[in-house]
Amino acid sequence: MKTMLLALLCYLSTIPLNAQTEEFRVKAGDDITTKISEHGKYRFTAFKQGRIYYDYGKSASAKFNYNYLVEEMQFINPDGDTLSIANPEQVKYVVFDSAIYYYNEGFIELVKNLDSVKIGKKQKLKIVYEKIGAYGQPTNSSAIDNNKFYLENNTFYRLTINQDAIIKKQTTWYIISDKEERPVEADKAGFTKLFPQHKDDIKVFTKENNDALKTADGLARLLSICMK
Template sequence: MRYLAIFLFLLPFCANAQNAGDEMKVKNGSDITKSLKYSDRFSYPSFLDGKVYFRNGRVVNAKLNYSLPHGEVQFVDAKKDTLILNDKNFIDKITIAADTFYYYQHHGHVRKVAGYNRVSLAEKQILGTNGVERYAAYNQYSSTSAISTYSSFVNSNGQPQTLEGSDRIALKKRFVYFFLDQNRDIYLATKGNLVKVFPRHKKALHTYFKENKVEFANPEEIVKTLEFASSL
């Protein structure tokens, strides 16, 4: 599906996101492809050789890159047009260079960064906004809203809404972390969700959390905690 509008996920500066770059300021109502340079919009310096693995066993080679404004992997076709992948629910995984991405309906594409006995750690790079982010309940970030300009957006129900913003909007790159269990179900990286992934070790994990202050915005602390949980 060719995209005609440029979308920006509205993601809050929540406890599960960390700084990943300098602040970028864009004009309200501007086109993000003109407001931000290439390196601020994509994870890789160029579209790289990758593979799209479908659930029916089909594998397609393509030039791929991860778009921060869309929160998804995009590809370049023979006409050099940048396109969004269709039929994402029929795709098992995507590889770009040595990285592996999985698609989740309410989260877009997440990148696997580490694997353990019963769980994997994944991350999602995002563009966070100052003053216009929409906070979700239960300390989760909002991944269901996108905007075509900085003055209006369409919510998850397809309803247009007005965006309250200033003349200029500040953006920052962030990372949000997730747990993927053995069935590849996804959980936002929190204490409670780690216990859900390791239900048989609830007591040991609660003891660990009492003795160790774990910041789930810090990947090093998450890795240390996952190593402990996987050793139980």
């Protein structure tokens, strides 16, 4: 019990204060990707024509799709192979279909455009497997084993062993501003960095609205105050 509690505390300590976490249970033998998004492991059902823009001014066109499972932007090369973008830290943004992705230690999808300031989100997955003990019952060490999926030749292989799993989907919010080269995490420190003249307003708002920084609408409300 102590081991399980320690593992849970360690996990919670890694969650940003402006992040929200959803949990989905998957039964043994089920396809994990069905719980990730409506399109499985990908953002869209198919790769979409788009363009990637780099910090050093270059750009290139290709068919893109975002892979939630491996948390990478992927594209199809001229030979028809599916590859992940190399050196993503050099990417300014990627535009394809209805999506725009920026980069800051991971890809951040644009959610709301407020002209000079935008709101984006980054999603991360954690898969926690339950160990099965005597008589087929889950044991209390369920929080220990995780990330037992594997990807080979761009194909996701699901585990059909006798294990149930919980998918933890963590969403962290960001502010994308013309003032900064990279998106800034949408927590109290990030807002204060971008809008130092509204330091007191930010302090009051976050105190009175505990969960406002965990939703796009809540962030938009605070931004409307800071942009006056």
